[in-house]
Structure formats: structure tokens, C-alpha cells
Amino acid sequence: MTELLIRGARKAYGATLALRRGDFDLKGGEVHVLIGSNGSGKSTLCKIVAGSVKPDAGEVILNGQPVTIAGPQASRALGIGIFYQELSLSARRTVAENILLPDLPMKGGLFVDRVALASRAARQIAEFEGVSGEGFAADTPVFKLRADQRQLVEIMKTLATEAPILIFDEPTSALDRAQVERFFEILNRLKGEGRSIVFISHRMDEIFAIGDRVTVIRDGETVATSNIAETDVPSVIRQMVGEHDEVVAAPPAAPAVSGDTGTALSVEGLGGSGFSNVSFSVARGEILGFGGLHGQGQSAVLRALFGAAPHASGSIAVRGEPFAAANPRQAIARGVAYVSGDRGRDGIVQGRPILENVTPVHFLRNRLRIVRPGELQKKAAGPLDALKTKFQTIDHPINSLSGGNQQKVVIARWLIDRPDVLLLDDPTKGIDLQAKSDLFALIRQLAGEGLGIVLYSSEDAELLANADRILVFNSGSVTRELSGEDRTRYNLYHAAYEAA
Structure with a gap:
């Protein structure tokens, strides 16, 4: 059954058309890869689902029912969690606090329940034990972490939502190989549990290692969806480029340079x-x-x-x-x-x-x-x-x-x-x-x-x-x-x- 369906999504910022026609469907228990060149509209499509961008046209259907996603809180309430390409961490808060930041456990409605916070955060931290690196601990302030460690915190924050639908927008860009392999182990387990995952990446080896299907967006439009097992790297790149790819005319010749050359x-x-x-x-x-x-x-x-x-x-x-x-x-x-x-x-x-x-x-x-x-x-x-x-x-x-x-x-x-x-x-x-x-x-x-x-x-x-x-x-x-x-x-x- 299709968990999430997007039809004809469109978004413009003034004269700039960020998304012309975005179509996408996500099934239960799959990793669906979304790929396209810089500025093709991938992130805009995901932000529409996450409620951080309001579309100008189109519809979102969740579990067979049309929904209006009014904002990030509404998206979370619908069971959607997202990892943003631009990290949204609080530098002065600890690793544990950042992991649970969207939903801090409270005591009496006034104070953070530190015991519950430590317990819930520990489960996420344990998932990456052995690959998170030196100095990574629940009580470490985020500003003291390396770039790869900060990215792990953002991943843990997304996983901690326990949302049925998870969207990851380039989550591995700062991770090393061991961290990526552990992350993929977690995604495969979640997929086996029936969770649905949207995965954006520019790394072809990752796409073919983790994906079940791949959808290509080109110039703001969805152009193709393929089963990973039935396609290859040249075919995906060709879909990104389009049918007509010619040598681009060289820039006009510059006038002769006066004076010395070199x-x-x-x-x-x-x-x-x-x-x-x-x-x-x-x-x-x-x-x-x-x-x-x-x-x-x-x-x-x-x-x-x-x-x-x-x-x-x-x-x-x-x-x-x-x-x-x-x-x-x-x-x-x-x-x-x-x-x-x-x-x-x-x-x-x-x-x-x-x-x-x-x-x-x-x-x-x-x-x-x-x-x-x-x-x-x-x-x-x-x-x-x-x-x-x-x-x-x-x-x-x-x-x-x-x-x-x-x-x-x-x-x-x-x-x-x-x-x-x-x-x-x-x-x-x-x-x-x-x-x-x-x-x-x-x-x-x-x-x-x-x-x-x-x-x-x-x-x-x-x-x-x-x-x-x-x-x-x-x-x-x-x-x-x-x-x-x-x-x-x-x-x-x-x-x-x-x-x-």
C-alpha cells in the first residue's frame, strides 16, 4: 500500500520556479531514493511534506487521505520525521538535549525530566556506538563536536521521532565509511519493521546500496521512477540530463589580451x-x-x-x-x-x-x-x-x-x-x-x-x-x-x- 503520495506539487519564489511538477509515491517498508542535480527541486519537494514550505499547487495524500500540512508541527503529528540538509542543532545544548529537542520530556509541565531524557537519548546514542568518535557523549555540548559528529546528532534526532515516515536529505555528506555503514544497517532494520524512508543522496554507490526505488527530478519536474534492481548508474544519469545532451557551445572568444600574456x-x-x-x-x-x-x-x-x-x-x-x-x-x-x-x-x-x-x-x-x-x-x-x-x-x-x-x-x-x-x-x-x-x-x-x-x-x-x-x-x-x-x-x- 502507498503510504505517501504527492501529485503535481508546485512552488515558486517570485520569478524563480523551484518546483514545476513534483510527483512522488512512497510505499510502506521501502527506501525510496530521490535524486537530481543542484537546484532540481528535491529539497523543495521534501520541505513541502515536512510542512516547512507551503506549495502553490498540488496535493499530498497520506494513507489514502488528502492532507493539508500547515507546518512542521502538523507534519510531525501526521507521523513524518525529517533530516534537513542544513543542520538545526542548538550549539550550547548537550547531545542528549538536541536528540530530544523537538519533544523534550517534561516533569510537571515546567521542568525537563532529566531521567527520561537520559534514557531516551541513550537508546539513540547506543545505535552508533563504536563509530561516533572520541568525545561523543550524552552530556557533550554540540559546539565541541566535529562536523561528522554533529551530523550524527541530527540523524539521531530524526530517528528519535519514531515516525512511520522518515525523510533524510543528504544525511551522509559529512560521515565516514564506518558511520555510513552503521546508518544503513539501521535503515534496513527500520525498513524491515515496515517504516517508509525517503533518501536523498548524491553518492551513486549509496543509492544503489540502500535504495529499493529511485525517482529522478530534473529542472523542477519528476521525470522517471525505476526499481533499483532494474537500472544502473549511466541510465540514472541520462535521466537527470535528458534525451538531448550536446556539447555546449564554447563561450564566445575573448578579444585579444593586450600587453603581456601568460x-x-x-x-x-x-x-x-x-x-x-x-x-x-x-x-x-x-x-x-x-x-x-x-x-x-x-x-x-x-x-x-x-x-x-x-x-x-x-x-x-x-x-x-x-x-x-x-x-x-x-x-x-x-x-x-x-x-x-x-x-x-x-x-x-x-x-x-x-x-x-x-x-x-x-x-x-x-x-x-x-x-x-x-x-x-x-x-x-x-x-x-x-x-x-x-x-x-x-x-x-x-x-x-x-x-x-x-x-x-x-x-x-x-x-x-x-x-x-x-x-x-x-x-x-x-x-x-x-x-x-x-x-x-x-x-x-x-x-x-x-x-x-x-x-x-x-x-x-x-x-x-x-x-x-x-x-x-x-x-x-x-x-x-x-x-x-x-x-x-x-x-x-x-x-x-x-x-x-
């Missing part, structure tokens, strides 16, 4: 937190793409190159000269620029005027002490115009701009004094299509002027359309380079997913 950036054997043994070079006038699944070390490498995170090994050279930034200020002085897609964290200064947001790098590179607003406005006008930035006056607060125009201001700040190397860390995240078009047109122009550009994008289409070469990352290392006729969507998916 290497803008070279990296040899770079290693640090989240990446290891990364080597590549970027020629002046070249756009080098970083591809692969989200969180495979791409952003960590870019931040290390900019001095925003340390690296433990390897060498870096800019324009042939050895370079290692201890902090972003040193990178800026050497002509290295970094644009983050997280403009709230790494970009804009909230509440301050556009002029102040567009000129701080100019101040640092030129060691300015005296402010002449008129001169600054003239210097800022060129980059802002080149990006087609829309604003009333440059003295308006940056918060008065749309997200796309805020990101254009962040990019413009690096162009007042041209850098040698431009590091783009998922720069189009959360901006509209026109803003993306304006940005990539300028990037190609900058490459033509001799900049060496490294572009990481979580959208595969952006990489294929704009990068001259693509390095595919997996587990912190480069596993394949795609260039020329190898630059197809299938090859990009195959390199990212099969290696995973």
Missing part, C-alpha cells in the same frame, strides 16, 4: 580544511570553472586563495610571483579579488550608502585617508554603469536595492582598480535572470582585458555556458577536467555523481 594564477598541491592536493593554473584571459556537487571543496579553495581561510600545504603564484595571503587585506594588495554569493555575510554593509559599499576596496588598495565624495563617485560610476546597476542616487542605502543590484554593487567594488585575478564564489546566487546576463557579459569582457577568472557556480548550466574549462570537484579534490568536446552536461554529471 599565467594569471597557478596553484600546486593546495591542501586545507575541506580540500586536498588541488592543482591548476589559469591563463590571463581565461575563465576556469569549478564544478561538482555543492560543498565538495570549491568554496573552501577560493576562500583559501583569498586569505579568508588558512591552507596547510601547497604553493600559489600570481602572475608568476609566489603568493600566500595570510588575510584578505594581503590578497587585495596583491590584486586578488573575491566575490561571494552570500552577500549578506561577505558582501554588503547593511544600512550604509551605496557609495560606501562600492569603494572600500579602492580605499584599501590606495591607502586613502581623506574622503573626497565627488572623486569617489566618478571612480564608482564606470563599474556601476558597466554592470547596468539600477539605483536612484549613490547616497541611497544599499538596502533600497534589489538583491541583483546589491550583488552588482559588490562586484563593482572590485573593478574600480582592476585586479589580476577574480575569484567568483557562486556569485549569481539569488539574483534574477537579467542580472545574471549582465554579470556574465561583463565577466567575458574582463577576461578579454586580461583578468584570470575562477568561477564556481552551483548551477551547471552557468558553468557550461561561461567557463572555458571545468574542473570537477569531489570530496575536496579535482577528479576530472572537462574541456572542448568533453564539456557536456552528461560528462559533468557523470564526473560529479559517479565519483561521489
Whole structure:
């Protein structure tokens, strides 16, 4: 009998259509894998079931009855437990408290029943005995745990709900092999007990090890459901890509680079937190793409190159000269620029005027002490115009701009004094299509002027359309380079997913 059925689920955020048509069915006693590329709509579909996202259309049927899931509490009341890709732990609380956080046992309605808390949490902790690692205990505060241990706590919290339907959105991304094997033993036991499990993963070996069926979502639509025993890795990847997969046309040739040519950036054997043994070079006038699944070390490498995170090994050279930034200020002085897609964290200064947001790098590179607003406005006008930035006056607060125009201001700040190397860390995240078009047109122009550009994008289409070469990352290392006729969507998916 089908436990859960989703028909025609649809969700849009403004002009962005996150889910066009989501169809999914989950049977009792099965592990049903949900797979698709970055941004395909997998997580949105699961969040609809979990009650954290309200669909614009479609229906959810549970045990044969249509249901309206008004929120996370309503979802839990219906017997649905979910592991979110973004961990939702309380750092200052203990492991035991976090495991039972959605349903803390109370005494007299006022105080936490510590005896019941310890007893219930101990059962979950015991499931992972021997693989949870040193320092993992019921009374350990979560902030003292490693990334894999925090992920185990989130898994335990989901299992502790004892829900008949469990949804796991990339639960193994930070786990080691022994932890994954133990987790799969638990899932197989729960399946044998008749529980129903939705499992999202980008690791093909895991999908074929644990799944009974697999459903593929592509570009916001459910496109295929297959029995795991009757399919294989190339077939699943082909469903993710679609029937028509051709070599993506190479980016338009950049104008001849004036002045000297050569290497803008070279990296040899770079290693640090989240990446290891990364080597590549970027020629002046070249756009080098970083591809692969989200969180495979791409952003960590870019931040290390900019001095925003340390690296433990390897060498870096800019324009042939050895370079290692201890902090972003040193990178800026050497002509290295970094644009983050997280403009709230790494970009804009909230509440301050556009002029102040567009000129701080100019101040640092030129060691300015005296402010002449008129001169600054003239210097800022060129980059802002080149990006087609829309604003009333440059003295308006940056918060008065749309997200796309805020990101254009962040990019413009690096162009007042041209850098040698431009590091783009998922720069189009959360901006509209026109803003993306304006940005990539300028990037190609900058490459033509001799900049060496490294572009990481979580959208595969952006990489294929704009990068001259693509390095595919997996587990912190480069596993394949795609260039020329190898630059197809299938090859990009195959390199990212099969290696995973």
C-alpha cells in the first residue's frame, strides 16, 4: 500500500520556479531514493511534506487521505520525521538535549525530566556506538563536536521521532565509511519493521546500496521512477540530463589580451580544511570553472586563495610571483579579488550608502585617508554603469536595492582598480535572470582585458555556458577536467555523481 503520495506539487519564489511538477509515491517498508542535480527541486519537494514550505499547487495524500500540512508541527503529528540538509542543532545544548529537542520530556509541565531524557537519548546514542568518535557523549555540548559528529546528532534526532515516515536529505555528506555503514544497517532494520524512508543522496554507490526505488527530478519536474534492481548508474544519469545532451557551445572568444600574456594564477598541491592536493593554473584571459556537487571543496579553495581561510600545504603564484595571503587585506594588495554569493555575510554593509559599499576596496588598495565624495563617485560610476546597476542616487542605502543590484554593487567594488585575478564564489546566487546576463557579459569582457577568472557556480548550466574549462570537484579534490568536446552536461554529471 502507498503510504505517501504527492501529485503535481508546485512552488515558486517570485520569478524563480523551484518546483514545476513534483510527483512522488512512497510505499510502506521501502527506501525510496530521490535524486537530481543542484537546484532540481528535491529539497523543495521534501520541505513541502515536512510542512516547512507551503506549495502553490498540488496535493499530498497520506494513507489514502488528502492532507493539508500547515507546518512542521502538523507534519510531525501526521507521523513524518525529517533530516534537513542544513543542520538545526542548538550549539550550547548537550547531545542528549538536541536528540530530544523537538519533544523534550517534561516533569510537571515546567521542568525537563532529566531521567527520561537520559534514557531516551541513550537508546539513540547506543545505535552508533563504536563509530561516533572520541568525545561523543550524552552530556557533550554540540559546539565541541566535529562536523561528522554533529551530523550524527541530527540523524539521531530524526530517528528519535519514531515516525512511520522518515525523510533524510543528504544525511551522509559529512560521515565516514564506518558511520555510513552503521546508518544503513539501521535503515534496513527500520525498513524491515515496515517504516517508509525517503533518501536523498548524491553518492551513486549509496543509492544503489540502500535504495529499493529511485525517482529522478530534473529542472523542477519528476521525470522517471525505476526499481533499483532494474537500472544502473549511466541510465540514472541520462535521466537527470535528458534525451538531448550536446556539447555546449564554447563561450564566445575573448578579444585579444593586450600587453603581456601568460599565467594569471597557478596553484600546486593546495591542501586545507575541506580540500586536498588541488592543482591548476589559469591563463590571463581565461575563465576556469569549478564544478561538482555543492560543498565538495570549491568554496573552501577560493576562500583559501583569498586569505579568508588558512591552507596547510601547497604553493600559489600570481602572475608568476609566489603568493600566500595570510588575510584578505594581503590578497587585495596583491590584486586578488573575491566575490561571494552570500552577500549578506561577505558582501554588503547593511544600512550604509551605496557609495560606501562600492569603494572600500579602492580605499584599501590606495591607502586613502581623506574622503573626497565627488572623486569617489566618478571612480564608482564606470563599474556601476558597466554592470547596468539600477539605483536612484549613490547616497541611497544599499538596502533600497534589489538583491541583483546589491550583488552588482559588490562586484563593482572590485573593478574600480582592476585586479589580476577574480575569484567568483557562486556569485549569481539569488539574483534574477537579467542580472545574471549582465554579470556574465561583463565577466567575458574582463577576461578579454586580461583578468584570470575562477568561477564556481552551483548551477551547471552557468558553468557550461561561461567557463572555458571545468574542473570537477569531489570530496575536496579535482577528479576530472572537462574541456572542448568533453564539456557536456552528461560528462559533468557523470564526473560529479559517479565519483561521489
